[in-house]
Amino acid sequence: MRSHLNTQAPLVHEVLAAVLRVRSATVQVLLWQRALEPHVGRWSLPGGRLRMDEDVETSVRRQLAEKVDIRKLSHVEQLAVFSAPDRVPGPRVVATAFLGVVPTDVDPDVPEDTAWHSVDDLPRTAFDHRDIILRARDRLRAKLSYTTIGSALAPASFTISQLRDIYSAALGYRVSATNLQRVLSRRGVLEPTGEIAPPGRAGGRPAALYAFTCNGVHVTDAFAVLKPPSNKRRG
Amino acid sequence: MRSHLNTQAPLVHEVLAAVLRVRSATVQVLLWQRALEPHVGRWSLPGGRLRMDEDVETSVRRQLAEKVDIRKLSHVEQLAVFSAPDRVPGPRVVATAFLGVVPTDVDPDVPEDTAWHSVDDLPRTAFDHRDIILRARDRLRAKLSYTTIGSALAPASFTISQLRDIYSAALGYRVSATNLQRVLSRRGVLEPTGEIAPPGRAGGRPAALYAFTCNGVHVTDAFAVLKPPSNKRRG
DNA sequence: CACGTTTTCGATCCTAAGTCGAAAACCTGA
DNA sequence: TCAGGTTTTCGACTTAGGATCGAAAACGTG
Numbered sequence: 001m002r003s004h005l006n007t008q009a010p011l012v013h014e015v016l017a018a019v020l021r022v023r024s025a026t027v028q029v030l031l032w033q034r035a036l037e038p039h040v041g042r043w044s045l046p047g048g049r050l051r052m053d054e055d056v057e058t059s060v061r062r063q064l065a066e067k068v069d070i071r072k073l074s075h076v077e078q079l080a081v082f083s084a085p086d087r088v089p090g091p092r093v094v095a096t097a098f099l100g101v102v103p104t105d106v107d108p109d110v111p112e113d114t115a116w117h118s119v120d121d122l123p124r125t126a127f128d129h130r131d132i133i134l135r136a137r138d139r140l141r142a143k144l145s146y147t148t149i150g151s152a153l154a155p156a157s158f159t160i161s162q163l164r165d166i167y168s169a170a171l172g173y174r175v176s177a178t179n180l181q182r183v184l185s186r187r188g189v190l191e192p193t194g195e196i197a198p199p200g201r202a203g204g205r206p207a208a209l210y211a212f213t214c215n216g217v218h219v220t221d222a223f224a225v226l227k228p229p230s231n232k233r234r235g
Numbered sequence: 236m237r238s239h240l241n242t243q244a245p246l247v248h249e250v251l252a253a254v255l256r257v258r259s260a261t262v263q264v265l266l267w268q269r270a271l272e273p274h275v276g277r278w279s280l281p282g283g284r285l286r287m288d289e290d291v292e293t294s295v296r297r298q299l300a301e302k303v304d305i306r307k308l309s310h311v312e313q314l315a316v317f318s319a320p321d322r323v324p325g326p327r328v329v330a331t332a333f334l335g336v337v338p339t340d341v342d343p344d345v346p347e348d349t350a351w352h353s354v355d356d357l358p359r360t361a362f363d364h365r366d367i368i369l370r371a372r373d374r375l376r377a378k379l380s381y382t383t384i385g386s387a388l389a390p391a392s393f394t395i396s397q398l399r400d401i402y403s404a405a406l407g408y409r410v411s412a413t414n415l416q417r418v419l420s421r422r423g424v425l426e427p428t429g430e431i432a433p434p435g436r437a438g439g440r441p442a443a444l445y446a447f448t449c450n451g452v453h454v455t456d457a458f459a460v461l462k463p464p465s466n467k468r469r470g
Numbered sequence: 471c472a473c474g475t476t477t478t479c480g481a482t483c484c485t486a487a488g489t490c491g492a493a494a495a496c497c498t499g500a
Numbered sequence: 501t502c503a504g505g506t507t508t509t510c511g512a513c514t515t516a517g518g519a520t521c522g523a524a525a526a527c528g529t530g
Contacts, residue, residue, distance in 0.1 A: 013248065179518065179520080201529095203528030208478080417488095434497070435507075440508040440509070
């Protein structure tokens with residue numbers, strides 16, 4: 001069955017990364033503006049061609065390190081394959097899309113043609129990249145409920161209020177600090193560092209600093225849900 | 236950046252399907268035995284090369300329909316990309332793996348060289364196909380908790396006991412019929428057909444027939460978990 | 471030092487899953 | 501026909517964990 005594998009039209013495999021972070025109470029994605037046709041001026045996801053000696057994850061990490069200055073992503077995972085025959089003009093290109101996450105506290109230098117954009121207010125995007133971005137955001141939202149992917153969004157140490165703001169921005173609805181605190185604590189993924197954050201200049205009780213106990217993102221054993229507030233039960 | 240895409244070494248993209256079903260209280264996967272080198276005699280997943288005019292999902296459905304007689308899979312979804320440079324000998328082949336599901340009641344004709352194998356007791360498999368199969372099983376298990384993928388495993392109508400056996404086999408641990416009934420009913424995905432199944436020849440109260448209300452597999456809005464019974468809470 | 475502000479913590483409510491056991495409905499064989 | 505075995509079904513109870521609220525704690529400022 002694999003006897004004449006090389007006898008067909010050429011096919012290119014590229015990797016693309018939707019790198020997300022939370023900033024200014026919104027989810028942002030890293031995009032760069034195309035300088036060449038096709039789709040000049042439109043914004044597109046970083047990535048590029050898969051080399052022959054690397055797998056897709058190695059490739060996406062390399063290209064992110066090369067093209068934009070992001071060496072310490074807090075999380076990377078496969079998202080999906082995008083393979084519509086006409087997804088890009090010209091020769092066939094199949095893409096493996098990734099979800100990347102950067103903590104709120106780091107602010108990596110990015111090249112001139114690169115910038116963060118709010119996912120809720122995207123500029124004109126190239127090819128099918130808009131679909132990929134939205135898919136990445138949905139994945140992030142879903143995983144906040146039953147994994148420790150929140151640890152990839154948050155800085156190394158934080159107050160519960162800060163963490164609440166991060167979760168709220170990522171999920172798109174207000175979550176309670178009390179409940180977030182208890183849910184994560186009960187799961188055993190949150191622990192106090194012992195340190196205290198200085199209060200804001202408006203006063204207020206100084207907040208305790210917390211950190212995630214886990215290294216890396218993993219599924220919570222008995223996972224449960226952080227539900228949107230409102231919609232009550234139905235009969 | 237995409238100026239000289241065609242100037243590199245050839246790359247082949249294949250699609251592979253781990254088609255699962257529940258039978259004889261086990262999860263089974265459809266495999267075919269290789270007749271050619273490399274890996275002659277080993278068992279491998281159905282699939283094949285991606286054509287230039289189709290996306291990966293179209294491709295995997297076509298190849299399943301061609302190579303093995305499975306035209307009505309109850310569910311198909313992307314699993315992951317497998318792309319280790321040396322995953323197959325010879326020219327580079329990147330694979331998009333799929334999870335497929337067949338209901339317990341249909342028994343499609345399969346070619347001579349093709350057979351169902353228990354996932355818990357696999358024969359010698361080719362390339363990295365064992366990893367793919369196990370990944371597919373894990374995905375199926377996880378999704379039983381928070382999606383309606385059970386509707387893809389089950390026949391069109393069934394008794395709660397039958398459904399319990401299906402869930403038990405797929406999950407690998409005994410689930411309670413009472414609880415399963417209540418959980419699925421509360422989610423609104425289960426409804427009685429009104430019909431009654433004849434009792435077994437050992438007697439017993441005749442069981443009511445049920446059916447899933449949903450067409451297709453989707454995530455339950457407020458999803459929760461079917462947890463393994465035993466392990467009690469920790470202090 | 472009264473007042474506004476923010477965090478923190480306990481108490482309570484509620485949904486939904488896990489468990490148990492009895493009743494219902496059927497068969498078979500004496 | 502009826503006693504005993506079998507399987508399903510249903511209700512009641514327990515338990516886990518998320519949602520909500522309000523009071524207390526701990527800080528600034530005027």
